[in-house]
Amino acid sequence: MLQKGPAEFSNNEYECIILAGGFGTRLKSAVPDLPKCMAPINGKPFLQYLIDYLIQQGVHSFIFSLGYLHEFIESFLQENYPTLIYKIVVENEPLGTGGAIKLAIEQAHQKNVIILNGDTMFTVNIQELYNFHTQHDCITTLSLKPMQQFERYGVVSINEQCHIQQFQEKKYYESGLINGGVYALNVDLFKKLSLPKVFSFEKDYLEKYFASYKMMGLIQDKYFIDIGIPEDFEKAKKELS
Secondary structure (H helix, E strand, C coil), rough: EECCCCCCCCCCCCCCCECCCCCCHHHHHCCCCCHHHHCCCCCHHHHHHHHHHHHHCCCCEEEEECCCCCHHHHHHHHHHCCCCCEEEECCCCCCCCHHHHHHHHHHHCEEEEEEEEECEEEEECCCHHHHHHHHHCCCCEEEEEEEEECCCCCEEECCCCCCEEECCCCEEEEEEEEEEEEEEEEHHHHHHCCCCCCCCCHHHHHHHCCCCCEEEECCCCCCEEEEEHHHHHHHHHHHHC
């Protein structure tokens, strides 16, 4: 299902896909009746912090990929962002992160789009990411966050030229670069791949194709929070205002 926002897309701004269709299973104990991105942080939905950050970064055209309890997000956008330029794509069935992106890019107007998760804030410099991505003519560029003493995330290895070399599984690491979940994607190149309807962007695309196609990583040591578990949801309440 496709719905349009209040205005047409501009060709002069960054275009961003926000993935917000998940069930939020791990956060249900803290936020039982809302989509994960609508979890309240100090009186505002997490999604509001995310949209406001992206607008400040020069993103003014949005595609919201929705699923579970999508009506809450649609109402929120209508009430709080009446002039925002956006489209809404709703999954009729769970498609995985890859399937959701594949569906959403059918509505993209730009050759290259920014993609991020609706439950994670990684305050990367969008212009720097976009310029790096387009200058190197990548199919996908990952934003990488340096992190210390962690076990919740896998590690991404890059060489001196910033080409992706390896994805390592989740375990305890003293330090490493994690996939921060903010991507620049070449829409035309991505569409040429024979990808299924339902798939994981991380497992079935990034980890499968990084050795065959030009994927690079840009290190950005910026603020990062993932509210996918109750502990970090509580942490976000202390850090975001």
